[in-house]
Amino acid sequence: MPNIKSAKKRVKVIETKTLRNQMVKSALRTYIKKFEALAENGNKAEAEAAFKIAVKKIDQAVAKGIVKKNTASRKKSQLALKLNKIGA
Template structure:
């Protein structure tokens, strides 16, 4: 356990940031899962809408620093490839 005041504060700050990152990652995973479910169902129009939503969530996560921008772009490109293949 930390004894120094600044170390105690850092522990609290890290807990808050970790919780925020978990929330954001969960939202991204859910958006991706819903997009993939729409693809599997064969509903291309719904998949397009879900793709746009997933892309938005991924880029927001990258903007907040939860994902690196290149990792976010890679995720979006992977989803776009799946969408294009289904069309």
């Protein structure tokens, strides 16, 4: 346990930021899973809408520094491939 006042504050701030990051990551995973479920069912129109939302959430996570840029690019690419396979 920290004894210095500023160190105690750092602990509190880090806990708050950790919770916020976990919430964003969890929501991101949820949107990706929703898209993947629609893609498996072959519902192209709804899958496209879910794809747009998932990509937006990925970009927001990158902007907040929760997900790295290359990870986001890889995820978006994987989702786009799944979306393109629906029509084929």
